[in-house]
Amino acid sequence: MSLPADTEADDVDKDLYDQPLHPSDPGALSKAEITWRGRQKWLEQHGYMLRPRYHQSWRPSWKDSKKSFYDCEDGVSIWHGSIIDATRTSDGSLVVLKEIKKSRHPHEADIGLFFSAEPLASDPKNHCVPILEVLQVPDDEDLIVFVMPFLRAYRSPIFDTFGEAVAYFKQVFEGLQFMHVHHVAHRDCDGRNIMMDGVHLYPHGFHPMSAQMKPDLSGFAKHYSRTERPVKYYFIDFGISRRYSPDNEAPREPQILGGDQSVPEFRDSDEPMDPFPTDVYYLGNMIREDFINAKYGFEFMGPLVSDMVQDDPIKRPNMDEVVTRFENIQKSLNSWKLRSRVVERDAAPILNLYRFLVHWRRRINY
Structure with missing residues (x-):
């Protein structure tokens, strides 16, 4: 042309x-x-x-x-230049391809492959996205392509019941604990870097770059709830993650802002910080912003989250303590609470009515 x-x-x-x-x-x-x-x-x-x-x-x-x-399937562009959807020809499954510049993110491949190799790969507490294959880009030694399962944003579709949200909390807590046990700090584990294997929730598929729509964009895609078809949640994007020696119990890293830029210890100091308490803050702040502040009825998470987001990182619980305390919270919730519907604080009344009817239709079916 x-x-x-x-x-x-x-x-x-x-x-x-x-x-x-x-x-x-x-x-x-x-x-x-x-x-x-x-x-x-x-x-x-x-x-x-x-x-x-x-x-x-x-x-x-x-x-x-x-x-x-x-309105056309082939009119939908990718939403991030380094990431594209694809179909694996051997079995027809959706995958994601991610371009990584090794000189910019020298640790991403090592950490991703560390958690994707046995025996860690098959550990049920491992919630790091699996790396299915690494492709070396021809004619550019600095570029590789990760092949990963196609995942959905952790809140798409929305949570139907408190039990679904509690299952989410359990998985992300144990997932971050697993990373910390193996001396890896994520350093950017807010909600944007938590996804789920939700492809099986959509019996007739969905468009990978317009995830609420049918593959041909002819209407909204039908989906099951997480109660009907349970999901697994994964941490993604290890571009600024770091792995440490077991002997280094309190590492110090130069400050680096991730997606959540509200970290208290970064406000008034430029000193290197221990990244593990910062990970705890990220996870606690995600629950505070996305659940306690955005939805009704999550007050039961308040005391734990308040401790996780304390300004002084030394006062925050570590992930072993978070998991233990959450187990006690989970035991205190009765079945009625777990089966109750999650209500968004800012949802329109007509939308809340629709979700109420859908929720009770599901419960009757159960």
């Missing part, structure tokens, strides 16, 4: 014009997507198929219809 006549070749990225659409057209490929498209045949040779949007032969389907690009 030729460049516009009034465009100086030196002022543009020529790759952006190497596609069936002008770069400014709605639904056009981004620079990152063009990079993935260039890897399509290589990935196919390794057993991973990208969506039609990323094939050289792709022609936008909306060009021959009255639809807008956002």
Whole structure:
């Protein structure tokens, strides 16, 4: 495709014009997507198929219809340049491919593969995302591609009952405890880096980049609840994680802000900090913000979470103490509480009524 006549070749990225659409057209490929498209045949040779949007032969389907690009399956772009969905050709399962620059994140592969190898891989308390394969990008020794199971955001679909939320707390507590027992600090374990193996909740599938919709975007995707089909939760993204020697009981790391930038010990000091109490803060603050403050009825988590988010990191419980205290909390909850519906504080009344009816229909079925 030729460049516009009034465009100086030196002022543009020529790759952006190497596609069936002008770069400014709605639904056009981004620079990152063009990079993935260039890897399509290589990935196919390794057993991973990208969506039609990323094939050289792709022609936008909306060009021959009255639809807008956002109503078409091939109009949905990836939401992060280094991550793309794919289908494993050997069994048809959804996977995620993540590009990693080794010079920028030199520890990510080592930590991911450490938890993906036996005997740790089969330990039920291991909640680190499995690395299925590592591919070396041709012609660039600094780039590798992780192949991982396709996971969903931990709160999609929404929690139906308190029992589902309690199961979530249990898994993330034991998962972070497992990492700490093996001398690994995550350093960015807020809600954005916790996901679940929720593919089996959707009997007819969903669009990987528009996860509430059917694969063809023709409507909302039907799903089961976590009570009907229990899920497992995983920590992802070990880009700033660190693994320490067992002899180093109180390591010190330069401060680095993750997704949650409210860490108290980072406010008034630039001194290196022990990352393990900061992990405890991240998890406690996630529960405070996403459950106690956002939903009704989670006061039973208040005392534990308050201790986890104390300003002084020395006063926070370690993850062994968190797990022990949570076990006692869990035992104190009766079956009526666990089966009760979770209600969002800011949900519209009509939405709450709809969820109330759906919840009781499920309970009657049970």
